[in-house]
Amino acid sequence: MLRYTVNRILGMIPTLIAISMVVFFIIQLPPGDYLETHIAELQAQGEKVDPDKIEFLRKQYGLDKPLYEQYAIWAFGLLQGDLGYSFEHQLPVNVVIGNRLWLSFVVALTTIIFTYAVSFPIGVYSAVRQYSIGDYTLTFIGFLGLATPNFLLALILLYLANVWFGTSIGGLMDPEFVDQPWSWPKVLSVLEHLWVPVVVIGTSGTAAMIRRLRANLLDELQKQYVVTARAKGLSPIRLLLKYPLRLSLNPFIADIGMVLPQVISGAVLVSVVLDLPTTGAMLLDALKSQDMFLAGSFLMFEATLVVIGVFVSDMALAALDPRIRLGGGATK
Amino acid sequence: MTDLLQVKDLHVTFNLPEGELRAVRGVDFRIKSGSTMALVGESGSGKSVISQAIMGILPKSAAITRGEILFVDPLAHGEITDIAQLPPNSQAMRSIRGGRISIIFQEPMTALSPVHTVGNQIREALELHRDVRPEESEDIMLEMLRLVGFPDPAKTLKTYPFELSGGLRQRAVISMALICRPALLIADEPTTALDVTIQAQILKLLQELRDALGMAVLMITHDLGVVANVADEVVVMYHGEIMERGTLEQIYGAPEHPYLKALLRAVPRFHMEPGERLIPIREIQHGDTIKQWAERGANGGASGGDGKARPTEQAERPLLSVDHLTKRFSIRKSSLFGAGEKEQILAVDDVSFSVRRGECLGLVGESGCGKTTLSKMIMRALTPDSGGIVFDDGVQALDLLSLRGKELINFRQRIQFMFQDPFSSLNPRMSVFEIISEPLVIHDIGTPAERAAMVEELMGLVGLDRRHLRRYPHSFSGGQRQRIGIARALALKPELLICDEPVSALDVSIQAQILNLLKDLQNSLGLTYIFISHNLAVVDYIADRIAVMCRGRLVELAPRATLFKNPTHPYTKALLAAVPEPDPQQRLDLTALMQGRASDPAAWPEPYRVDGQRDLTMVELEEGHFVRASGEPGPVAVEV
Numbered sequence: 013m014l015r016y017t018v019n020r021i022l023g024m025i026p027t028l029i030a031i032s033m034v035v036f037f038i039i040q041l042p043p044g045d046y047l048e049t050h051i052a053e054l055q056a057q058g059e060k061v062d063p064d065k066i067e068f069l070r071k072q073y074g075l076d077k078p079l080y081e082q083y084a085i086w087a088f089g090l091l092q093g094d095l096g097y098s099f100e101h102q103l104p105v106n107v108v109i110g111n112r113l114w115l116s117f118v119v120a121l122t123t124i125i126f127t128y129a130v131s132f133p134i135g136v137y138s139a140v141r142q143y144s145i146g147d148y149t150l151t152f153i154g155f156l157g158l159a160t161p162n163f164l165l166a167l168i169l170l171y172l173a174n175v176w177f178g179t180s181i182g183g184l185m186d187p188e189f190v191d192q193p194w195s196w197p198k199v200l201s202v203l204e205h206l207w208v209p210v211v212v213i214g215t216s217g218t219a220a221m222i223r224r225l226r227a228n229l230l231d232e233l234q235k236q237y238v239v240t241a242r243a244k245g246l247s248p249i250r251l252l253l254k255y256p257l258r259l260s261l262n263p264f265i266a267d268i269g270m271v272l273p274q275v276i277s278g279a280v281l282v283s284v285v286l287d288l289p290t291t292g293a294m295l296l297d298a299l300k301s302q303d304m305f306l307a308g309s310f311l312m313f314e315a316t317l318v319v320i321g322v323f324v325s326d327m328a329l330a331a332l333d334p335r336i337r338l339g340g341g342a343t344k
Numbered sequence: 345m346t347d348l349l350q351v352k353d354l355h356v357t358f359n360l361p362e363g364e365l366r367a368v369r370g371v372d373f374r375i376k377s378g379s380t381m382a383l384v385g386e387s388g389s390g391k392s393v394i395s396q397a398i399m400g401i402l403p404k405s406a407a408i409t410r411g412e413i414l415f416v417d418p419l420a421h422g423e424i425t426d427i428a429q430l431p432p433n434s435q436a437m438r439s440i441r442g443g444r445i446s447i448i449f450q451e452p453m454t455a456l457s458p459v460h461t462v463g464n465q466i467r468e469a470l471e472l473h474r475d476v477r478p479e480e481s482e483d484i485m486l487e488m489l490r491l492v493g494f495p496d497p498a499k500t501l502k503t504y505p506f507e508l509s510g511g512l513r514q515r516a517v518i519s520m521a522l523i524c525r526p527a528l529l530i531a532d533e534p535t536t537a538l539d540v541t542i543q544a545q546i547l548k549l550l551q552e553l554r555d556a557l558g559m560a561v562l563m564i565t566h567d568l569g570v571v572a573n574v575a576d577e578v579v580v581m582y583h584g585e586i587m588e589r590g591t592l593e594q595i596y597g598a599p600e601h602p603y604l605k606a607l608l609r610a611v612p613r614f615h616m617e618p619g620e621r622l623i624p625i626r627e628i629q630h631g632d633t634i635k636q637w638a639e640r641g642a643n644g645g646a647s648g649g650d651g652k653a654r655p656t657e658q659a660e661r662p663l664l665s666v667d668h669l670t671k672r673f674s675i676r677k678s679s680l681f682g683a684g685e686k687e688q689i690l691a692v693d694d695v696s697f698s699v700r701r702g703e704c705l706g707l708v709g710e711s712g713c714g715k716t717t718l719s720k721m722i723m724r725a726l727t728p729d730s731g732g733i734v735f736d737d738g739v740q741a742l743d744l745l746s747l748r749g750k751e752l753i754n755f756r757q758r759i760q761f762m763f764q765d766p767f768s769s770l771n772p773r774m775s776v777f778e779i780i781s782e783p784l785v786i787h788d789i790g791t792p793a794e795r796a797a798m799v800e801e802l803m804g805l806v807g808l809d810r811r812h813l814r815r816y817p818h819s820f821s822g823g824q825r826q827r828i829g830i831a832r833a834l835a836l837k838p839e840l841l842i843c844d845e846p847v848s849a850l851d852v853s854i855q856a857q858i859l860n861l862l863k864d865l866q867n868s869l870g871l872t873y874i875f876i877s878h879n880l881a882v883v884d885y886i887a888d889r890i891a892v893m894c895r896g897r898l899v900e901l902a903p904r905a906t907l908f909k910n911p912t913h914p915y916t917k918a919l920l921a922a923v924p925e926p927d928p929q930q931r932l933d934l935t936a937l938m939q940g941r942a943s944d945p946a947a948w949p950e951p952y953r954v955d956g957q958r959d960l961t962m963v964e965l966e967e968g969h970f971v972r973a974s975g976e977p978g979p980v981a982v983e984v
Contacts, residue, residue: 236454242401244469244520245442248433254468255457333459334504 013330013337020326024319031315032090032308036083039299039307045075046099046302073097086308096305100298105309109291113313115184116290118202119209124271126214127221134218135225136257142230154222157215163285166212170286173208180205182287190289212282221264228263232256258332265329269322347416348377348528348560349398354411354428356393356402367393367406369584375528377418380554380561382575384568386607386851387822390584391564395530398562399447400432400440417444418527443473446521450533452513456505456520463501466520473524485523491556492519492549510711511542515549522553529554530562535570539710539878541942544922544932547574566851568611569881569924572596573931580604592928610856611926612885614908621863622885624856628807628827634868637805661736662698663872664722664840669695669731671717691717692728693896696962699840701738704866704873706887706904708880708919710943714896715876719842722874723761724752735759737839757787760838764845766825770817776803776828777813783835802831806861823854830861834869842874847882859886880923884908889968892916894943897954901962902969912971913952918942950974 047070051061070076074085089096095105134154138147173179180186185201192198232238233256241251283292291310298307330337356368368390375381383391396402398413413427417440430437449455456465463485470481482501489497492515505513514534521529531550535543551574554561563574571578571592578595580588580603588601599605609623671692692714699705707715720726722733724744733744735758747755760783763769770779780799784790790798803810806827817825826846833841843862847855863886865871877883883890883904890907892900892915900913911917919942924932945954951973954960962970 236449236451237457239401240449240455240517240520241457243399243442243447245438245440245472246468247438254460258459259457334461335458335506338504338507 016330017327020323024323027319028316029087031319032087032312033083035308035311035315036086037079039302039304039311040079042302044302046304047073047075049302050099073099086305090309090312095309098298098303098306100301100303100306105305108306109294109309112289112291112294115202115288116292119184119206119213119288119290122206122210123213123217126210127217130214131218131221131225135222136229136252138222138226139229139233140252142226150222151226154219156219158219160215162212162216162282165215166208166282166285169208169212177204179208184209184288184290209282209286209288212286224263225260228260229256232260235259262329262333265325265332268325268328269318269320271321346377346418346422347374348418349375349416349562350412350414351394351398352412352414354394354397354413355409356390356397356406357409358403358406360405367584368397370411371581371584371586373579373586373589375560375562376577377527377560378554378558379576380551380563380574381577381579382563382565382571383579383581384565384571384607385581386566386853388583389581391581392532393584395447395532395562395564398427398530399445400427400430400437402432415440415445415528419444439473442469442521442526443524444526445528445530446524446526447530447532448514448517448521448534450536452510452517452537455517456513458504458506460504461501462503462505462508462516466501466516466523469520470523485519488519488523489516491553492516492522493545494519510538511545514538514542514546518546518549518553522557522559525557526559528560528562530564532564533566534563536565536567540880540922541710541918543570544924547924547932550574567924568608568852568926572926572928573924580607596926596928607852608926610853612856612859612879612881613926614881614884614923616885622856622860624860625853626857628857628861630805630807630861630864633801633804634864637801638868638870661738661741663701663736664874665698665732665734665736666718666722667696667732667734669718669721669728669733671714671721671726671728690896692721694731695893695896695898696731697891697898697901699872699874701839701872702866702870703888704875704886706883706890707874707876707893708878708883708890709893710878710919713893713943715893716844717896718893719761719844719874719876722842723759724756735840753787757783757836758838759840759842760833760836762826762829762833762841762843762846765849766822766829767817767849769829770825772817775814775816776808776820779817779828780813780831780835783832787836789836798835799831802835805834805865806831821854822850823857826850826854826858827861830858830865834865838871840872840874842876844876845878846875848877848879855882862886880919881925892919895945897945897960897972898962899952899972900970906966906969910966910969912965912969913973914948915942915952 047066051066054061074082077085086096093106095109097103098105098108101108134150138150141147170181174181183190184205185198186205189195189198189201235256238251238256241255246254282288283290284296291313295307295310297303298310351371351373354368354371355366358365358367371390371394373381373383383394385391393402393406396406397408402408408428411428415425415427416422417425425436425440427437427440430440456462466485466488467481470476470484474481476484485501486497489500494500494512494515500508500516505516508516518534529550534550535546538546547570550561550563553559561574563571565571575592577591578589579586580595580601582603587603588595588599595604596608599608603625606623606625610625612622669692670690673689673691695714695718697705707718709715717726721728722744724747728745735742735744735755737758742755744755774782777796777799780802781795784795784798789795799813800810803813808824808827808831812820817828820828826849829846846862847858850858859882862873862875866873873886875883875887887904889901889903891898892907892913894915900907900911900916902910907916908920911920921932945952948954952960952971960972960974963973964970
């Protein structure tokens with residue numbers, strides 16, 4: 013087990029290196045670089061561009077060096093926690109995205125908790141009372157959530173929140189707290205705004221998860237060991253919790269690796285509509301303007317989340333399921 | 345003896361979308377305390393539904409519509425409880441279930457939760473029904489595990505079910521069922537999924553436990569051999585009704601009901617007269633299609649084409665020779681520290697035999713003995729590590745292992761395979777026509793019209809209605825599906841057919857049908873079979889020569905009659921001793937089982953012992969009778 017853990021951790025290193033190369037070269041693929049895009053923009057606005065200044069900038073950012081050297085500089089910077097410099101914002105990337113990453117993370121985590129909290133009881137109920145009126149009703153609501161476009165739901169909820177609770181439109185906090193240091197009223201304001209994006213982003217995931225939990229659980233409920241446990245005289249609730257529910261969890265744990273980045277990047281549209289200070293909209297801009305270091309940092313951040321998430325889910329699976337822990341490696 | 349359980353006029357009905365199904369229709373019986381009653385019937389006869397009704401674990405769609413199940417609990421001073429009236433999830437029912445009446449199931453592989461330890465699952469049953477302190481429950485569990493024959497009970501508590509072999513798992517299930525010392529144990533096909541030697545051990549164990557714990561046993565089975573060995577009284581069921589009941593002697597000595605008589609005639613037994621046929625309850629009707637097919641096959645058939653005649657002299661050379669075949673599987677064991685060392689498992693060890701044209705070679709052995717691996721190597725689905733396989737059609741000898749590419753594909757027509765499980769071996773998304781014609785399509789034989797004609801003929805050959813060609817496998821019964829499998833295997837007109845446990849998933853009466861069909865096909869078409877089975881009685885019925893395998897090794901090979909008359913190898917003896925005969929006069933001799941060590945090569949007596957030091961060879965004892973031993977087996981063999 014220990015050996016497996018160490019192996020898995022060591023295995024993450026080449027994966028991350030490979031990802032960083034792919035990320036770097038894909039961002040570099042379109043012709044030109046940020047400066048050229050920037051010059052074109054300035055010229056289109058009729059402004060004069062000083063060739064000396066351009067040359068200076070190019071040198072300073074290392075854009076005149078060959079690609080592999082640029083990559084090496086970037087990669088070593090990443091290792092030391094230096095994410096580079098955002099051309100567009102004229103600030104170090106760390107500063108630009110620090111706050112946003114944090115808020116993104118809060119939104120994502122709350123959304124995941126919301127999704128699990130809503131979908132688990134409903135999924136279990138639907139499976140145990142298969143084909144009952146309750147099952148049909150909840151399934152119908154779930155499908156509604158799946159089918160409604162997120163941005164539409166976002167607009168409706170924003171309107172209702174504004175009309176009923178007087179919440180300010182858009183953002184994750186009231187305007188007066190933006191760029192202010194953290195304080196208790198600011199936290200309350202965030203909480204007041206948070207529920208709209210959480211519900212919006214969460215509903216679609218909830219419906220999918222209900223369906224999957226229901227299907228998994230229905231499979232497990234057919235199994236022989238459930239009958240064995242009934243024959244022991246176990247009460248229905250204890251039986252359900254101890255045996256089939258436990259076994260139907262495996263696919264969910266296996267999914268942890270996918271959930272985090274999905275929630276973060278899947279919410280781009282919603283964060284644009286809701287004007288959330290999260291990473292989604294900023295990533296889109298950075299990619300459009302070839303803001304190399306900013307875009308690269310975002311992409312690396314998500315890739316790292318996937319790699320770590322998959323690692324965590326593998327470990328959790330091994331811990332929860334002895335068949336994986338003890339039977340692992342036996343191949344024919 | 346008093347009645348422990350009385351079932352009176354029990355009716356159970358299933359409410360299914362397609363209508364009501366009356367699975368149990370007016371069943372009466374009683375179980376005396378301390379005795380074993382057997383409930384016998386084929387699948388679908390309602391015997392398992394009765395056990396579920398007694399346990400209060402009927403499926404949601406089923407309900408007891410009439411009748412009583414009276415349980416007289418000896419611990420409750422003879423108070424009578426009507427289980428049929430209790431709500432299944434009520435406290436009263438739950439305390440009976442698992443506490444006073446327990447059940448063990450057929451499949452020890454799936455009956456236990458794979459993610460909880462054996463100890464956890466047994467403890468749960470104990471603590472549900474008995475008020476014990478944790479230290480006490482530990483002792484009770486250890487005692488019970490020792491009672492059911494675990495060598496190291498303390499370690500067993502911490503193991504997971506998938507770490508145990510099938511036999512040990514069933515023992516774990518039994519100890520879980522008996523941990524609360526129930527008054528009645530329901531055993532629902534407890535040994536059907538196990539090897540014969542393990543089956544005999546489990547049956548012996550159940551009998552010992554019954555006497556030690558003073559409980560009654562309701563044994564549900566379709567195996568008349570098992571019944572004859574364990575039951576005091578027998579109830580025979582058919583389509584939800586009781587056909588016949590009586591003591592063991594009455595049932596086997598003087599069966600009265602035609603169904604029971606027919607059932608007894610359908611079971612293959614040892615010591616059948618040469619040429620005696622099993623009489624299935626419903627014989628397959630295939631008219632003279634077999635004869636027509638055979639004649640057509642002689643005119644070249646689809647694969648021959650140029651009509652190259654098969655050699656008429658039937659050369660002495662065998663059709664298939666397997667020579668010192670060896671196959672190892674390596675298992676990578678990941679340990680806590682240190683490199684994952686590779687462990688080599690010898691799946692097939694130095695196996696040599698030959699199959700003559702037109703004969704049926706039976707291959708016998710328990711699960712994991714390498715018989716399927718061997719057959720896969722003959723099929724070229726696996727590549728052996730060393731050894732050779734020669735296929736000789738009388739015209740030329742082919743070295744199978746050297747065939748490549750096109751040659752190999754063409755050769756595949758000549759050996760076909762028939763699978764054990766009629767449910768998973770047919771693609772549920774293909775119609776019967778597509779399934780049977782697929783081999784022809786793959787080998788590009790005939791025009792579509794010719795294929796259609798051929799498939800129709802094949803359907804007739806196996807006695808299926810050719811109007812059902814457009815149906816899908818799910819609308820056929822197990823026996824019918826197995827016949828579809830036979831038709832598919834015959835489509836390419838193979839010379840050798842490897843049948844891997846073709847009847848072990850079937851009911852007795854269906855088994856007789858399939859065995860007879862295989863025999864008829866062999867006689868008329870001149871087919872050669874390798875018939876793999878763990879059931880010696882079945883092999884005895886169909887095979888000409890029998891090869892016995894154990895732990896990857898061929899231990900004995902002899903003509904059928906010789907093997908049964910003069911079994912020499914200790915493993916063969918144990919195997920023969922472990923087969924339950926459907927005859928109460930010939931109960932199992934459980935001492936010959938060597939306490940379950942019969943399949944351990946290191947425990948065999950000299951000169952059969954395998955210690956890795958000496959090379960054992962196949963020694964010929966008499967004409968055609970070989971046994972694996974070092975040098976001359978000596979006086980052991982001669983003593984008959």
